[in-house]
Amino acid sequence: MAELDDLKIRVARACRVLGTLDLTKAATGHVSARVPGSERVLIRARGPAELGVRYTTDDQVIEVDLDGKLVRSQDAGLAVPIEVFIHTAVYRARPEVNSVIHVHPPSVVLFTICDKPLLPLYGAYDPAGLQLVLEGIPTYQRSILISSPELGGDLARAMGSHSTCLMRGHGITTAAASIEEAALHAIALNELAVMNYQANLLGNPRPISEEDQAIFRNFERRTAPPGASAGEPTGRAVALWRYYCELTGA
Numbered sequence: 001m002a003e004l005d006d007l008k009i010r011v012a013r014a015c016r017v018l019g020t021l022d023l024t025k026a027a028t029g030h031v032s033a034r035v036p037g038s039e040r041v042l043i044r045a046r047g048p049a050e051l052g053v054r055y056t057t058d059d060q061v062i063e064v065d066l067d068g069k070l071v072r073s074q075d076a077g078l079a080v081p082i083e084v085f086i087h088t089a090v091y092r093a094r095p096e097v098n099s100v101i102h103v104h105p106p107s108v109v110l111f112t113i114c115d116k117p118l119l120p121l122y123g124a125y126d127p128a129g130l131q132l133v134l135e136g137i138p139t140y141q142r143s144i145l146i147s148s149p150e151l152g153g154d155l156a157r158a159m160g161s162h163s164t165c166l167m168r169g170h171g172i173t174t175a176a177a178s179i180e181e182a183a184l185h186a187i188a189l190n191e192l193a194v195m196n197y198q199a200n201l202l203g204n205p206r207p208i209s210e211e212d213q214a215i216f217r218n219f220e221r222r223t224a225p226p227g228a229s230a231g232e233p234t235g236r237a238v239a240l241w242r243y244y245c246e247l248t249g250a
């Protein structure tokens with residue numbers, strides 16, 4: 001039970017960090033986490049009683065099964081998100097994933113609207129952001145709500161084994177072994193989009209050299225510290241996440 005409570009706290013905190021960083025539009029979006037060793041998922045609730053991603057509290061995180069059904073009845077006013085199937089489909093397809101995040105960051109959505117690719121414009125500025133581009137950032141081409149298991153399956157197939165996926169005229173989905181790393185993927189992807197956007201405004205954005213891309217391709221692979229278990233952030237992500245929590249007061 002303590003483990004479940006801790007997971008709820010981490011889901012709610014990730015919501016507040018992403019919301020405070022303006023990575024989503026108003027109340028939309030959700031962070032989820034797989035309950036270790038189970039077919040259950042904790043996810044931010046929607047509904048009339050919710051406060052939106054930015055103000056999510058621990059008690060606004062609900063438990064669902066892999067069919068997206070509520071495990072136990074909740075207080076009035078909280079409901080399963082319509083797009084819960086984004087999460088359940090990715091968990092079904094990818095056993096290594098312990099957290100899925102879906103948000104609507106405007107700067108990233110712009111690139112799906114204008115059919116502009118996100119280019120590898122920087123290296124040492126943010127190796128994590130560069131690695132997302134080098135690993136590949138697919139786009140799910142439909143702009144509808146992912147409101148059924150079938151549509152969830154379509155999105156999960158479009159995403160494949162990638163850390164991030166763009167959704168045309170909609171938002172993004174990220175996935176990782178921990179909540180914090182999935183959130184850091186969303187932050188890095190957003191920063192990449194902002195830099196690409198500004199570079200396009202300034203003119204002539206130029207990718208870094210193939211030689212430098214090759215050096216970063218295998219840069220700083222994360223290794224788990226002794227005692228770390230699946231579902232916990234590792235390596236550089238721990239300190240970086242602490243920074244974003246402090247920055248946002250989350």
Ligand SMILES: [Zn+2]
Nearest residue numbers: 083102170171
């Ligand atoms: Zn959405």
